Amino acid sequence: MARLSLALLVVLFAGPALAQAPAAPSRVEFTRLVAHWDQYGDDDYLEFLRDARPDVAQFGMYGAHFFGLVHTPQYKGYPAHFPVQGIAECGAWFENRNAQIHKLGVKVVGHMNVKFLVGDLDGPEGPRGFFKFYRDLWDEKELGKKPVDDPLDFLEVDRDGKPITNQNYSIGKMKEYWACLNNPNWRAVLKAWTKRGIDKGVDGFIANYFYRHDCHCKHCQAGFRKYLVDRHTADQLKEKFAIEDLANHRFSEIVSWHKPEESTPLRREMLAFSQWSNKQAFDEVFVEYGRSIKPGLIAAQWNHLGDFNQISGDERCLLPAKVWGQGEDYLWYSAGASGNYTDLAEGWMGEITLQARYVRGAFDDKPFTFGKYEQTRIRAAIAELAANGGAPMGFYTRFKDPASREVIVRYYNFMEKHDGVFRGNRPHAEALLLYPRSQVHAGHVADVEAFKKLGRRLLDEHVLFDVLGDDMPGELTRRQASYGVIFPAVTPAEQVTKILARPGRSDFSKLPRTVRVSASRPAQGSEIDLHLVNYNRQEPEKKHSPGGGIQDEKPIAVEETEVQFHLPAGVTAVRAYTMTPEDPEAAPLEIAPAEGAVKLKIPKFLVYRVVRIETQKRP
16 A cells, blocks of 8 residues: 555544444454463462452463473473473363363463473484474374474575574573474374364463574475465566576575564565464464364464564565454463563653554554563553453462452452453554554555654543554445544644644643553443543652552652543433542542533542543434
């Protein structure tokens, strides 16, 4: 899609209509999630789940981590911290624990490491890790017949045919290999592991280590050639990529992620192939096979986004919109360490609000969560996801720490008490910011920087806005009447200033800049809900410190203030009330009418406040 015309897309604020959410097929809806790879082995974990009452627990290992490490002396250590040693013994333990979790009304999604193999092919002790499992411990009664005799067949290899190896973690001083997701024999292994996990009682899987490297195995070679020939004529291959004879062309590389400044059209074809073929593998194993033996199997991916790292990160940055998340039930995105500290003097909130709105728009409002290496600002981490359609709060629910546990339980119970606000809601916004995915596909990541700059300005100025990819014209057409203004990523600053100065939008200017404002519409009813998230705090003495735990969160409350909310055309407000996790009982708010709007006095709050505004159509 060509760069979108500013003249065509920027519209004056004109009182957006109250858009109705489209009818959707039955899908998984949840609002509260926990995930642990450690400290889940004792009964206190069950007590935590009983108290916090999440919808979903990402719990247990069923892929290469399990089969590569559970039988080794390193079973207790990183990454999985298995409670007992042995494939049969720990498998039985997980089956029993899954049943216990189900009795609490919580769904279990197992972790599936899809390709990261720890072990040694051979040595004084013979094969170790994964390779020991494959040679000696594969149970045909449980897993079926081995797809191949030699596990070397599975591995990603470099252009000289040698297995790609690392030793970054050095678990048990073993090497790290990578299976190739384009290899049908490896997919057969994943299917066997998927069936085993289903037999043990999981409700779904989240796939992680979902990378492709510079693999030159016969499957990647053939797959990339087919990918090119399906998309380009012989003349185009010659003109665009200097490939004279595709069938006999020797590729010096078939890369995946790479530095944007080193990108070329051919390298982006390689990255697009990597992401497209990985998606095919995911769909074949989990969506097609997994659901064939367990209808309704929850299928999810654990991906990375960071601070919008494109081409060098994000496992789906070059996927076309029509397959982005297709068939998947929820997403986990890692925001990395960029969001686990604040620098309030510089205006840095350590937040993922913009990333959350991007994922929400791209994923059709399905559930998602973010991991951000956050062990300190527990309240803010939960609140920012709850406020933007996500499911708090990922990987860092430190339930063993009494203070963290108390806050997690309180905030999760608050969301459960007011479930109608959160479950299956849709965003309400007065503006739309376009994410420049078409420009990313063309290698223009500078447009992403422009998007981030504009997005953070809109957040600072408390504009209610959604995010949608610019390669989704059909969705844009369907939604555009709902917005008073649409901003392309590259919108001149002076144009933004002029537009924001015009009347016709909500006024949250009395709120501090350390507050982020979102709005949503419940799945049922005609109300509109405002979500206020406060990032102000007493920061650690050491600059950019992530802190050492919830004792370092130290939020500074927002004092009583006033906002003016612009009502959609044709409706009037009939009632408003508010609550916080610290005071979860709904308290009425006085409504002061204004032209096309309502004024509300917002009481003091610590980190998170929800304001519910009931509306009705004008007579």
